[in-house]
Amino acid sequence: MALSEPQQQFLENWMRSKAIVGCPLCGDAQWQFAQAAYLRALLEQGEPDMSEEKGVVKVGCGNCGYLVLFDAETVGIRGLWAEGRGV
Numbered sequence: 901m902a903l904s905e906p907q908q909q910f911l912e913n914w915m916r917s918k919a920i921v922g923c924p925l926c927g928d929a930q931w932q933f934a935q936a937a938y939l940r941a942l943l944e945q946g947e948p949d950m951s952e953e954k955g956v957v958k959v960g961c962g963n964c965g966y967l968v969l970f971d972a973e974t975v976g977i978r979g980l981w982a983e984g985r986g987v
């Protein structure tokens with residue numbers, strides 16, 4: 901599930917606040933926030949897809965394709981689902 905624009909912005913600001921600027925592999929700062937996505941992680945049977953504590957946020961490096969996965973709960977991104985998506 902793609903991130904909404906407020907979530908992309910939130911993720912970008914959050915990464916910056918943690919001093920995560922450049923790609924750990926190639927060193928470029930070309931994170932593809934427009935393609936950032938929320939992924940449900942391994943769920944037990946019967947658990948709702950959007951269990952925040954089980955999900956991850958994926959963002960890739962535009963230069964080398966390296967993908968980083970963040971714990972969605974730690975990022976705190978889920979509260980923004982309601983904004984900008986009309987959900």
Ligand SMILES: [Zn+2]
Binds near residue numbers: 924926927961
């Ligand atoms: Zn890279």
